[in-house]
Amino acid sequence: MHPITTVHYLALSAALLLIGTVGVLTRRNVVIILMSIELILNAVNINLIAFSHALQNVNGQIFAIFVITDAVAEAAVGLGILIALFRNKETVQADEIDLLKW
Amino acid sequence: MLTDTILFYIFALLVLGGAVLTITRHSAMHAAISLIVSLLGVAGLYLLQQAEFLFAVQIVLYVGGIMLLFLFVIMLVNLDQAAKERQFNKQWLVALVAVAAVGAQVAYFIHAGLDSFHFAAPLAAGMAAGTPAGLGNTEQIADTLFGEYLLPFEIASVLLLVAVVGSVAMAKKRI
Numbered sequence: 001m002h003p004i005t006t007v008h009y010l011a012l013s014a015a016l017l018l019i020g021t022v023g024v025l026t027r028r029n030v031v032i033i034l035m036s037i038e039l040i041l042n043a044v045n046i047n048l049i050a051f052s053h054a055l056q057n058v059n060g061q062i063f064a065i066f067v068i069t070d071a072v073a074e075a076a077v078g079l080g081i082l083i084a085l086f087r088n089k090e091t092v093q094a095d096e097i098d099l100l101k102w
Numbered sequence: 103m104l105t106d107t108i109l110f111y112i113f114a115l116l117v118l119g120g121a122v123l124t125i126t127r128h129s130a131m132h133a134a135i136s137l138i139v140s141l142l143g144v145a146g147l148y149l150l151q152q153a154e155f156l157f158a159v160q161i162v163l164y165v166g167g168i169m170l171l172f173l174f175v176i177m178l179v180n181l182d183q184a185a186k187e188r189q190f191n192k193q194w195l196v197a198l199v200a201v202a203a204v205g206a207q208v209a210y211f212i213h214a215g216l217d218s219f220h221f222a223a224p225l226a227a228g229m230a231a232g233t234p235a236g237l238g239n240t241e242q243i244a245d246t247l248f249g250e251y252l253l254p255f256e257i258a259s260v261l262l263l264v265a266v267v268g269s270v271a272m273a274k275k276r277i
Contacts, residue, residue, distance in 0.1 A: 003103055004110045006219050007212065009147070012114050014208045016121055016140075018201055023125030025197035026190045031130045031176060035137050038168065039121050042144050045156075053151035054219075058242045061153050062251050065243070068163055069258045073265035075168045079175045080272030086179045087275070093184060095191045 009050035017043035028093045030085070034078050041071045109150055116143030128189055130181045134172050141165050155240045 016039060023036030045064045052060025086092055120140025127133040145160040237245075247255055 002107070004107050004150075007216065008110065008114075009151075010212055012117065012147075014205070014212065015118055018205045018208070019118070019121040019125060021201050021204065022197065025201065026194040027125060028187070028189060028191050029130060029181070029184050031172065031179070031181065032125065032127075032133050035124055035133055035172065038137065038164075039124065039140065042117075042141065042164075046144060046147060049148055049151050049153050049156065052153065058239075058246050059250075061156055061239075061243055062246055064153075064156055065159065065247070066254065066258060068159060069262065072163065072168060073261055075171055076265045076269040077272065079171055080269030082175060083178060083273045091184075092179060092181060093187065 006050050006054040009046055013043045013046040013050070016040075016046065028095055030082055030092045030094050033094060034075065034082070037074065037078075038071060041067055041074075106150060109146070113143045113146035113150065116140065116146070128185045130176045130185065131173075134169060134176060137172075138165055138169055141169070152239060154238075155243050 020036045020039035020043060023039065024033050027033055027036065045067055048060040048064045048067070052058065052064075082092065085097065089097060091097065117140050120136045120138075120143060123136035124133045124140060127136060141160065141164045145157050145165070148154075148157040148160055
């Protein structure tokens with residue numbers, strides 16, 4: 001069996017990124033769209049950690065911490081917006097929120 | 103080395119299986135639980151790569167914090183109706199084609215860059231050869247975060263403050 005290299009982690013990260021993108025682009029439920037964004041951010045983190053380990057440089061892990069900070073801020077604001085949206089429009093389906101659509 | 107390989111595939115299965123379930127389940131609650139499985143798999147991958155501090159952060163912050171936030175919102179917002187309706191929007195075919203194109207690009211570039219990953223050979227030694235022996239992962243992160251990255255760290259705290267104020271302002275009925 002081959003030892004696990006950085007390429008394995010890159011491939012896994014790419015797969016996770018694509019799954020997350022499919023979720024963002026195809027789902028109607030806003031809550032699940034936000035969860036897909038978390039998947040994408042985790043794919044980025046896997047990449048950062050893989051390179052941090054391969055280059056034996058701790059800077060990649062620092063960047064991962066900042067990405068996690070951003071993910072927390074994004075989730076908090078996104079879910080706040082979602083609650084405000086649900087109060088005003090009584091729906092969580094992304095394609096029913098089409099006020100700005102031509 | 104063999105244990106590492108087996109563990110990698112187990113965690114990869116958790117990550118990808120959880121991710122696929124997250125984007126396909128009808129019920130948001132099921133999706134959230136699948137996402138927890140996926141995030142735990144990512145945490146395991148961190149541990150495999152000697153990022154122990156991020157392993158703890160991943161579990162405490164993601165599984166403990168963000169997912170709790172999601173579960174609260176799922177309970178606050180009535181999603182029963184949404185679970186019965188159509189789950190995928192009308193552009194799903196276009197979306198899949200676009201994602202396939204991006205996936206082909208990523209696969210091509212990883213394949214093209216395969217030769218440049220020579221450094222990727224797993225190192226037996228611990229973290230950086232240049233750092234003093236006995237310095238753990240957490241100490242190294244602390245040294246770098248509070249030294250080189252002190253200003254970004256402080257700015258991140260401002261970002262979090264803005265996010266807290268913003269989410270309260272959004273979710274409040276009357277300000």
